[in-house]
Amino acid sequence: MSKSNSLSKYKIVFLGEQGVGKTSLITRFMYDTFDDNYAATIGIDFLSKTMYLDDKTVRLQLWDTAGQERFRSLIPSYIRDSHVAVIVYDITSKKSFDLTNKWIEDVKAERGEDVILCLVANKSDLVDSRQVSVEEGEKRAKELGCQIFIETSTKLGYNVKSLFKKIAKSLPDFEEPKSENPEMIDIAVDSKPQGETQCQC
Numbered sequence: 001m002s003k004s005n006s007l008s009k010y011k012i013v014f015l016g017e018q019g020v021g022k023t024s025l026i027t028r029f030m031y032d033t034f035d036d037n038y039a040a041t042i043g044i045d046f047l048s049k050t051m052y053l054d055d056k057t058v059r060l061q062l063w064d065t066a067g068q069e070r071f072r073s074l075i076p077s078y079i080r081d082s083h084v085a086v087i088v089y090d091i092t093s094k095k096s097f098d099l100t101n102k103w104i105e106d107v108k109a110e111r112g113e114d115v116i117l118c119l120v121a122n123k124s125d126l127v128d129s130r131q132v133s134v135e136e137g138e139k140r141a142k143e144l145g146c147q148i149f150i151e152t153s154t155k156l157g158y159n160v161k162s163l164f165k166k167i168a169k170s171l172p173d174f175e176e177p178k179s180e181n182p183e184m185i186d187i188a189v190d191s192k193p194q195g196e197t198q199c200q201c
Helices: 022-031 069-079 094-098 100-111 134-143 160-170
Strands: 008-015 044-053 056-065 084-090 116-122 148-151 183-185 198-200
Touching: 008 022, 008 069, 008 100, 022 044, 022 056, 022 084, 022 116, 022 160, 044 160, 056 069, 056 160, 069 100, 084 094, 084 100, 084 160, 094 100, 094 134, 100 116, 116 134, 116 160, 134 148, 148 160
Parallel strands: 008 056, 008 084, 044 198, 084 116, 116 148, 148 183
Antiparallel strands: 044 056
């Protein structure tokens, strides 16, 4: 299939329980900022960012969904045409981890197997409050058929840039075969500001 010069656009939907850090993850990637004041997402938010990686350029469309039950009925329609589903849980909340099964079931019901699944364990800076181990997260990701598993801290900026780089490399534009096992990433905390609209990776 010949590639056109037009910019490829990919829809990435963020799912998970209320308060796990979906919005913070997107905000850290987009603006390299973190807000300590929690405000629940109302309905669905949308942001878009151009990402440069390995001499290629892709447009990431980031869809931030609300975790509250009252908005649950809106979500399937946003999953339906997504290329990537990022399911986020909070390492200090066993409940948010247990419910990742349900979120992935929703994704598979709407998209079948034709979607890149990514399991993100957020708030890794809260070590003393941890309720879910890295090993449990890795095992769950493997059981659920996720291509990517990673622990992040949106507060510290840890692994956020790496998460989006791995997502981008999983897209058709990069033509990398999917791994049977989720890929674990453990690198130093990102420190470079990423700019407001573009990511030089």
